[in-house]
Amino acid sequence: MVVKYCHVLHESKIRTTGNLYRIAFSCIQRTPDRGGYPPMRHLMIKGIRQTRLETARFDIGAACVGMLATLPQAVAYGLIAFYPLGPQWASFGISASIGSAILFGIISGMFGVNPFLVSGPRAVTALVLASAIQIAITRGSSAGDAIVIAFVAVLAAGIFQFVAGLLRLGNAASYIPAPVLSGFVNASALLVLINTLPTALGSLTPDITAIFEPDENSILFFAIAISLTTISFQFIAARTIRFVPAAIVGLVAGTAIYYIGVSIFPLANAPLIGAIEFSEIWRMPILIKTTPVWNELSPNIDIVITSALTIGLLSSFDTVISSRAIDARTARHSDVNAELRLHGLLNILMGFIGFLPGSGTMSRSVAILDAGARSRTANWASSLTLALSLLIFAPLVAALPIWATAGMVIAIAIQAIDQPTFIKLSKLVTGKFPYPRVIVGDVLISLFVVAIALLFNLASAVCVGVLVSVILFVLGMSKNPVRRTYLGSRIHAHRQRKVAIVECLEKEGHRIAVLELQGALFFGSCSRLRSTVSRCLETGIDYLILDFRHVTSIDSTGSEALRAIHQQCLDGGKHLFLSSIQPERRLSPNKQRSEPSSSSSPDQRDHRLKPRWIWLNLDANGVIKAVGKENFFAETDAALAHCEELLLRRFCDKPDRGIHRVFAKSLLLNGMTRDQITTLGHKAQRQRFKKGDLVFQQDDTCNRAYFLIYGRMDVVINVPGTGRQKRINTITEGTLFGEVALLDGAPRSATIVATTDALCLSLDGTDFAALRQDHQDIVTRLLLNLNRILASRLRQANMMISELEQ
Structure with missing residues (x-):
């Protein structure tokens, strides 16, 4: 087991x-x-040891893949960074880049927050470093002075990153939309592929446009064959071989084909990785060794500042975005601010020693993940393996053909392409997606980010992508904030009223309108709200209720729109009411805030201490003062009931007072003679209730029906699993309640609480049975009228349900 x-x-x-x-x-x-x-324990320990060995096997294989993916890139970045100094500085640049890949990679792999984020030198920061060196050389600085200026900029960039991590600026990455992040991943993969493609095609220059030139040396078919062999074997191994990393299989296959080809046929020789002197990597720190030239910094401080800000921003950006993308792939959540702080300290160290600046890299991180990395061991071991390979396997590494390593990098770049986005795009193109509108926006944003990255750079692409996403979000949120509109003739307050009053409300209720609002009331949606309100008021509405139950936020523009609507209602003799806005009940700051009661639950205390931002915004912009607190209601039902009372005073008869007038107007006694009513009155029991008294509770066993002469009752139900109660209806005078228990004898389905002093007539099951035996005509008339009452309630409920479902 x-x-x-x-x-x-x-x-x-x-x-x-x-x-x-x-x-x-x-x-x-x-x-x-x-x-x-x-043997149970023995089997258990054996299983654990096997799992541990299997994890180590996958991590070691992934580390080798990470090393092979890092080595050619590190060599290229070192050549890029020190290209302005000439070929005599090539070995210095390669050692500075590989040193960064080893030292930065090991420390960040061991202590980084994201266990699968491989860090090291990057092409974009190498280009910035080369630009700083070029400007310094142009101004007349020597090579040594230019190097000092560049590495001081790296040190300052590390300080910038560390401060950004302390200020938690990395949290801004959480606001980057998923389509933009997907576009960043795809753009990174395509940029790696495009930059590697000329080498894979045998071009003598790293420029992609060189492959279209008619020069016979621009494309070598032997190089294409080696690259395709490496790519093919890598993809085949990824599907069939589990115990060896696919990238190693592809690299070995491409290298073998190369050496077989050059040994048998007179084919062109490929450029090799070449010998890398490990001793050149560990040297005296640049900023100590070249102390006498610090005086050169003063006239070139602008180079240091601009380069430091650029490197810091680009490194921080790469680290945060790459970490976020790796988190999305591995279902983790890493603290990007802690990652920024660590990378800042490491870049300070890189600048002091004289190594290239480092940051998180997507291509190398994806390489170890695709190779089956199980823990952070694969991360730091890839950098350690790079160092060991230069010590132990230097001849083998030096003999690797660049064409084969280029094919391996291309295969890794293809595998790094975001598969969900590619599947969505293919379904859109082939028309296989049934509802393309759902995904077309995300796909277009991802493609737009990729296009901007290819034309400019990754940082610009993500910034523009976020800007486009924000614009689309604002346009989407600027739709009509009115969720639904219904009239008082179709939807009534939760009050059980006499039939005559219900008929009056159905006749004159069109003068009441409820507008359910939704989303955010901000500058993009207020114009539509005002247009909808204007059209509504033109139809003869006298009482307007704005329901805020589904409103998430409001800005100052939304508050100004509410003030304008209120003034519009005043000018037209209308009345405006607002509902479902929780008031801010906390005391003012200059008064001592009372501590929450110890008997309150933590959820209740937390809810009470939360600021009610909508109320605070309305108060700050003068809306509450203009509209009046008396016109704010906690629930829409209460606002609707208030409007109905105002309407009834205008268009309906005055309420009946006295028991005889209530009986005379009651639908329950419709068609009965005076003698029958008198007989029924003798059977009924008169009961008085004070405010707050329970008439009966939910789940009580009782078979008594009640007729409310005067007063008001609330119908309350228990909310399952919460311990709370909710009012669902209010009973007014002249109405019948509790009649269902009289008919079927089932437990009560709700609790009835007297909200005012009340007088009821009640009839229990025993009296009803005696009445049915002695006065069949009265019972027949009662049941007929009761059916009419229930039918009227059912018709009204169906009308409200159909209206609310629209």
């Missing part, structure tokens, strides 16, 4: 061996040794 459970855990791809240890030994402790089963 335990072994099977651990097998299930292993199949679920648990990455953390420590968790597996704890779960496994917990299972062992709970499983007593029984006779006949002594």
